[in-house]
Amino acid sequence: DAVETYSAIIEYDKKNADAYYLRGCAYMSAGQPDDAAADFEHAAEYEKDNGQMYAGIYEQLVMAGLLDEAAGYLEQGLKMQGDSASAYLSRGRLYFISGDYEKAESELNAALDKKETAANLYLGRVFQAQGRNEEAKSYYEAYLEENPNDSKVLYELGQIAFENEDYEQAIAWFEEGMACKNIINKRELWAGKIAALEHMGNFDSAKQEMEVYLQEGNELALIV
Numbered sequence: 001d002a003v004e005t006y007s008a009i010i011e012y013d014k015k016n017a018d019a020y021y022l023r024g025c026a027y028m029s030a031g032q033p034d035d036a037a038a039d040f041e042h043a044a045e046y047e048k049d050n051g052q053m054y055a056g057i058y059e060q061l062v063m064a065g066l067l068d069e070a071a072g073y074l075e076q077g078l079k080m081q082g083d084s085a086s087a088y089l090s091r092g093r094l095y096f097i098s099g100d101y102e103k104a105e106s107e108l109n110a111a112l113d114k115k116e117t118a119a120n121l122y123l124g125r126v127f128q129a130q131g132r133n134e135e136a137k138s139y140y141e142a143y144l145e146e147n148p149n150d151s152k153v154l155y156e157l158g159q160i161a162f163e164n165e166d167y168e169q170a171i172a173w174f175e176e177g178m179a180c181k182n183i184i185n186k187r188e189l190w191a192g193k194i195a196a197l198e199h200m201g202n203f204d205s206a207k208q209e210m211e212v213y214l215q216e217g218n219e220l221a222l223i224v
Helices: 002-012 017-029 033-046 051-063 067-079 085-098 101-113 119-129 133-146 151-163 167-178 186-199 203-215 217-223
Strands: none
Touching: 002 017, 017 033, 017 051, 033 051, 033 067, 051 067, 051 085, 067 085, 085 101, 085 119, 101 119, 119 133, 119 151, 133 151, 151 167, 151 186, 167 186, 186 203
16 A cells, blocks of 8 residues: 555656655565665655665665665765764764664764754664663663654663563563554564563463464554
């Protein structure tokens, strides 16, 4: 449905970079990386100075394992100059995904200094990737103050609590994520809750949750 919608927009406006980018993301989610890559090329062609778009395309291609295709977007994105909050944020995202955490932290802190609060999300990811979970937690919580329905961040907070063996807190984060609107990762949140119950030794509750989880498997597959 998303592909059809964006295709209709492109039919009306053949140089709509946002529609090409979003259709590419939809193709990637549907397991059609070649179609996605073609759309990303069009998106970059029609909006050459959008650093956030380059960061998003690079992230999508890296997650799909298309590293050769991703390399060009990384190079182009990092060439973009500027000291705006958006420029710092896009460069920080690119450095993070490429694994250069030191430069990512520097750019994202500069974005945060300019009141770009989305930088909190990526700083959380930078620190979590380095195993610095307490620092990651503080940035994720700051991000949630303005984005309380981000189920992916709530999952990451649950994972941090789980790794710290604070299973009650982990369950609280997972349940809060499952209560979000427009949830996209219910399967992962629910599995995290079950694992936390098992580690607490609450096997009866874990078994009950597992039975419901399996009964709703088909529905969850559609959600995810």
